[in-house]
Amino acid sequence: MSSTTATRRHQPVRASLAAFVGTMIEWYDFYIYATAAALVFGKLFFPTTTGFYGTLASFGTFAVGFFARPLGGAVFGYIGDRIGRKKSLVVTLLMMGTVTVLIGLLPTYASIGVWAPVALVALRFIQGIAVGGEWGGAVLMASEHSPDQSRRTFLASFAQLGSxxxxILATLMFKLVSSxxxxxxxxxxWRVPFLLSAVLLAVGFAIRLSVNESPDFLDEQARREQAARNTQAKRESAPLAEVFKSAPGLLALAIGANVLGIxxxxxxNTFMLVYTTQYLHLQRGLVLNCLLVVSVMQFFITPLSAHIARKVGNxxxxxxxxxLSILSPYIMFSLVDIGSLTAVTLGVGVAILFIGAYYAVIAGFVSEAFPTRIRYTGISMAYQVSGAIFGGLTPLLGTVLAEKFQGxxxxxxxxxxxxxLLxxxxxxxxxxQRQARAAAFKLQQEA
Structure with a gap:
């Protein structure tokens, strides 16, 4: 067997590993910000607003990153659909890691006054742009390297495994420093978890460079080049414009489908940290221990769920x-209110069981809905718009409800x-819709 053939055979495994490691680093960076927003940013960057309002201000900077993510999805979606999936992913990883280290070096309000929260918001916005381009590319690089169509959703779950x-890594780091x-x-x-990102960045960068470009993208690129030789060929629209023009309903459904997973x-993982520490007055260490256990549980749920979904149908x-997730919060809050480590872990674990199973499969399911030429942009915009609207605002809305309905x-x-339900x-x-398209295609083939 030639070295070229061997390399090609190992690319699906390598692409899945790169998707996992890359998204692990990206989400580590994102989660340490979320944890710091819940635990320290209100005190250090918004000291003039205390308690409830300080938490809201801190979560406001958290939400800024979500609002920036659709911009990242549009920019890197264009790069990924027109220039290359791999190039897009290398840039997003460098952006994310660099910004995270800078946050760890950022002076607080006590040192530079109002410029501290201004700089924090600016860095958070750039971080959001990077994450906006990361997820879709990681999912596609894993799934599009699959030689077997039926395994695409399973391979895409390796990108979801990074979450x-x-x-886990973010919780371990904050558990260590919070002691x-x-x-x-x-x-x-609190700065240590942010500065560690420099080491992770170097590892992730090396792994990501070792993966070849997506075969689906190369095939689509060849098709475009062939079309370009035809003088009568129409000029292609930008991927984002094509998504809005040809598939607005599909995009809206994909946005809604991603809500539960985000x-x-x-x-x-974020609001419950505030709810349990500020409204139930549980110890920070106890809650972090709980989140660590359920994160480990989710890690194993992800590949198992993707495997089961492959058998029963996505x-x-x-x-x-x-x-089942519709029913889970009533069990969760009943147990969390007991306040013991076991009860809190079981309560949050019930919710995570269904969210984790859903999150493992939804990426591959949604990506199959978009054609190759706009797939990076389509799934990125769906995921990131969903994150901007629902992910960024959920901790804020939860905090408002917890304050208004205390007890x-x-x-x-x-x-x-x-x-x-959404x-x-x-x-x-x-x-x-997918079943209707499949039925129509079958009738066309029979005709």
């Missing part, structure tokens, strides 16, 4: 787990159920 891995004296933690301890996690699997968790449970309805509609 719990990044959360420091509170004064030391607020002085320099907003659900920021509800359990559409059927997603509808089932989203329906009552049912409004928060209803919010979580609404998130799950995704279930959108997945059902996407599946119905």
């Amino acid at each position: 719990p891995a990044g959360l 420091l004296d509170n004064e030391v933690f607020l002085d320099w301890g 907003a659900g996690f920021y509800f359990t 559409h059927r699997f997603l509808v089932l787990v989203s329906a 009552h968790w049912w409004p928060l449970a209803l919010l979580f159920s609404a998130i799950s 995704s279930m309805l959108c997945v059902s509609r996407l599946g119905a």
Whole structure:
């Protein structure tokens, strides 16, 4: 066997590993910001607003990153669909890692006054742009290297696996530094997880460079070059313009389908950190221990769910787990209110069980809905717009509801159920459309 053939055979494995490691680093960077926003940024960057309003201001900077993500999806979607998936992913990784290190070096309000929160918001915006371009490319590089169409969703789940891995690493780092004296933690301890990103960046960059370009993209590039030789060929629209023009309904359904996988996690992993520490007055260490356990659980749920979905059908699997997710918050809050480590872990674990199963499969399911020429842009915009609207605002809305209905968790449970219901309805509609297209194609072939 030639070295070229061997390399080609190993590319699906290498692409899946690169997707996993790259998204792990990206989500590590994103989660340490989310954790710092919940625990320290209100005190260090918004000291003139305390308690409830300080938390809102801190989560406001968290939301800024989500609002920037659609811009990243558009910019890097264009690069990924027209210039190359690999080039896009290398740039997003460099951007994300550099910004995270800079946040770790940022002076606080006590040192430079109002410029501290201004700089924090600016860096968070750039971080959001990088994440906006990362997810779609990682999913496609893993799935499009698959030689077998039926394995695409399973390989795409390796990009999704980076999310719990990044959360595990972020939680471990904050658990380590939060064990420091509170004064030391607020002085320099919180910076350590951000500065570690420099090491992770070097590892991820080396792995990502070792992966070849997506075969689907190369085929599409060859098709475009062939079309360009035809003098009568029409000039192609930008991918974003084509998505809005030819597939606005598909984009809207894809946005809704992604809500549970995004907003659900920021509800359990970010807002619940605030809810349990500020409103239930649980110890920060106890809650971080809980998040660590459920993150490990999600890590194993991801490949298992992708495997089961491959057997029973992606559409059927997603509808089932989203329906169960509608019921899960009532169990979660009943257990969390008990306040013990076991009860809190079981409560959040129930919600994560269904969110994690859903998140593992939704990437491959949505990516199959878009044609290759606009796939990077289509799935990136769907995911990032969903994140901007629902992911960034969910911790804010949860905090407002917790403050307004102190002592009552049912409004928060209803919010979580609404998130799950929206995704279930959108997945059902996407599946119905796919079945209709398959039936029409079969009739056309028979004719």
